């Protein structure tokens with residue numbers, strides 16, 4: 433869970449404190465309490481929300497990646513059973529980013545801690561600013577605002593950015609939103625916000641409803657590096673985050689488990 437004092441200072445105006453300074457403040461965290469000690473979670477409704485897009489050849493993919501392919505290799509009228517051969521790059525559709533996606537010796541899909549795949553779900557809604565700015569990012573101030581409204585981020589949480597981007601899927605070109613140079617423009621996490629969630633809030637993973645944890649136009653991939661470099665996992669192209677509460681739900685990430693994988697399509701459910 434986040435340190436309240438660190439969040440108050442990190443979210444204030446003025447020069448951004450260094451990571452070393454932030455870590456130093458941790459000892460004085462008890463001095464101030466600017467957020468409720470516990471999230472005021474809504475009562476469970478017993479519902480299940482599917483946070484997964486239907487995987488199909490029509491889904492937009494990262495520039496340069498091929499769309500997924502489905503080839504029928506058996507059919508009922510012939511042998512009595514139906515079966516497709518699937519072809520896709522790992523980072524297609526609603527999918528996992530294992531640490532090995534960014535870090536050469538990082539954990540692969542088959543090495544993830546299963547405890548981290550079932551986690552408290554935190555939804556950070558930046559749809560208002562994303563509607564006016566395709567390069568909008570989740571900032572430390574956005575995290576601070578969530579904490580003020582909902583309380584502490586639980587330990588080992590999964591923190592998801594909701595930008596409203598799936599509303600563009602009717603026209604995949606607007607979902608990718610490439611500029612004249614072929615650079616995608618879509619919201620993501622600021623690198624310092626991810627570093628903050630990892631080092632100060634102890635998250636298990638993070639997700640976005642766009643194709644990249646980073647703002648699409650960010651050439652440095654700092655959010656990927658901060659998250660995956662810390663051994664945490666990501667999920668990209670989440671669906672239906674507007675249908676779950678900002679706090680109180682539990683996410684279940686049905687991650688792939690192929691040997692040595694860097695990620696892959698997964699089924700993600702929210703228990704509300």
Ligand SMILES: [Zn+2]
Pocket residue numbers: 523527528529533668695
């Ligand atoms: Zn990915």
